[in-house]
Amino acid sequence: MVGRVIPNAPNSVGGLRTIRPTNVADDGGLRTTRPTNAPLLDNNNAIRLLFALEHYRTKGDLFPRLAVIMPDHIHVIASFLEAVVIAQLIRNWKRWTAKETGIVWQDGFFEHRLRNDAEVAEKLDYVANNPVRKGLCETAEAWPFRMSWC
Numbered sequence: 527m528v529g530r531v532i533p534n535a536p537n538s539v540g541g542l543r544t545i546r547p548t549n550v551a552d553d554g555g556l557r558t559t560r561p562t563n564a565p566l567l568d569n570n571n572a573i574r575l576l577f578a579l580e581h582y583r584t585k586g587d588l589f590p591r592l593a594v595i596m597p598d599h600i601h602v603i604a605s606f607l608e609a610v611v612i613a614q615l616i617r618n619w620k621r622w623t624a625k626e627t628g629i630v631w632q633d634g635f636f637e638h639r640l641r642n643d644a645e646v647a648e649k650l651d652y653v654a655n656n657p658v659r660k661g662l663c664e665t666a667e668a669w670p671f672r673m674s675w676c
């Protein structure tokens with residue numbers, strides 16, 4: 527899935543952030559409690575998670591660059607308007623996706639500010655290639671549970 531160009535998105539690199547877990551080193555993303563009844567990689571769940579990101583994008587609250595859904599967490603690299611309270615947006619996103627999918631999310635998230643083009647490129651590469659590093663696919667492009675707005 528590939529998103530559209532975002533004409534009104536903030537362009538400054540300083541506004542780009544990646545959302546990462548509160549309690550897991552190196553594996554970025556919102557982390558789930560791995561519920562057996564609602565796997566992230568269920569195609570319907572993955573579509574709902576990406577749909578919810580697209581919904582926030584069209585509202586102008588979130589400007590995603592890349593989202594990659596892993597078996598037990600999701601990576602999102604996005605920019606936000608200064609007025610947006612990120613914790614509230616993530617809480618609302620998790621609440622809606624939990625209701626729609628049955629996913630039980632762990633509390634909290636970790637935000638990492640990307641301060642320059644080199645950090646953006648590094649994080650985009652890291653996130654895109656996470657499924658490859660985990661042995662889930664041969665190439666980043668082969669991973670079906672991703673969406674790019676770049």
